[in-house]
Amino acid sequence: METKTGFWKPVAMGILFLFALAIPLLTKNEYYLHTLIVGGIYILLVLGLNLILGYTGLLSLGHAAFYGIGAYTSALLVMVLHVPFWIALPVAGLVAGTAGLLLGFPALRLKGAYLVICTLAFVEIVHQVMMNWESLTRGPMGIPGVPSPVGFSFGSLVVDFSQKHTYYYLVLLIVSVVILLNYFLVRSRTGRALIAIREDQIAANMIGINLTFYKLLSFYCACFLAGIAGSLYVHYIGYVSPESFTLGESVNIVVMTILGGMGTIIGPILGALGLTFLLEFMRDLADYRLVLYGAILMIIIVVFPEGAVGLIRYLREGMKNRQAT
């Protein structure tokens, strides 16, 4: 059984990757590509949050703040200081990661409801700063005209990032690297330390795991990813305003992580893509969309608290039991 899954998982991932590579060749529909790009950016956000929530067991509603910090950092670096995108991208990650440590120090001593409310307050503070620091952020008007990354050319091959399919490949590349790194991280000594903290904080401490260090590490990685996602978002959409980084956005990211099935890698990816597509398709429902979203969320949480991965596991075990009898 073990060897079987060990063999099939990389193969399945490989096939999925090839499929993802081929999508721009299969469809010329810009709208699908757009949704996939946005979905890819959400995958980065959700994989980050998954490190905090799924592996370390801490619920943060602060993710939109770091996403926003990354977006603003990148936009301002490129537009005000004329830094190239390729430098602004990692710097946005570093700045968001550092901000994560800033919140992490006070917040990570808290648990449960206290931690949730503290991170919620952080989102509000960051949102208010974006709204009111008008000399830097232009306040509620936002910053329009954020340029696409500068392209390059190899002879006849021109790479132009204002094209949707080129941007799609950029996002796909970054998402794939992050998924791989994530895979290795959670199977490493560090990953096991995080899971130990999730399962039993006090026992983890007793066997010599430095709680503060590992919690901050998971926070830093998660916020770094959120910063990268913010940078990718702002140079794709070309506009940034405080309205994109509210508590509601944080909630969306948490919902994606949980509905997919946290504490796994495939779960949050499914959650991010699933919810992005669901919300896009529900656009036709106009005013009913969010009413339905709220109702569905409530019902799913009550019925399937472990998300899609939990549901699949449940079905699989059900089938096994039937075969046994």
Added chain:
Amino acid sequence: MMLISQLINGMVLGSVYALLSLGLTMIFGILGIVNFAQGELYMLGAYVGYFLIVVQKVPFLLALLISMLVMGVFGLLIERFPFRPIQGKADESMILATVGLSVFLMNGAILLFGADPRRVETPFSDVFVHLGTFSISMQRILVFTVTVVLIILLTFFIRKTRMGKAMRACQQDLNAARIVGIDTKRVSMVTCFIGSALAAAAGVLIAPLFLVTPVMGLKVIAKAFVIVILGGLGNVAGAIMGGFIIGIAENLTAGFISSDLKDIIPFTILILILLLRPEGIFGKQIPEKV
């Protein structure tokens, strides 16, 4: 002079915060649920008040009572779903379920009532009481008075009645309360009734001062959380004090520093409190259970 009028405005705003936070802290204390939909209960309460006062021409205080009753019954409904099935589940499940409820109710309100703000006029809005050189509208005095009366009634209920005693027992230890024969389901229902009636009272009281909109709950819920933490989660007296502290702090900031900073102050206070005294200003030190 400015100081006194800002203090009075702070007390008025604080009254509304206190009522809203009371429900939040009671529901947390007894059901263990952080209710993100508390702001929507306040919003719906305000809409019920609007229809009674503006459309049906019901007198203000009677409208306040009816709205509290209606929303109290609504509280019983949400106690059945989604509160009861998620009680005792993981933190994130409880939070997401109430977030779902909040999204559902807020967008339902947009659908039913439209996004346009509604104005509520009462006979008290135009009556001013003059005290020395400044004047204050009757409506503001009314907000404060009603809040004080409600708080006294609630305190009496919790301290003196059998149900109040049962509620305190449930807050200390739900299982032990069950063992000594307290009907914990009934206690949960009463808590949700009171919690949502208080939120409705806050909504009706504030309606004549500000506008009634479907997103009014979203705007205050984060502050209500700050207040609840400030007072200590589950601490009734703390929530009342916290409400007034935040209301006054906000108005003093707007009056003396900058109105841009007004909305940031409560959250900054929160982060400081969590750093220095995570159990809240009025909370007792809670030993961590192993």
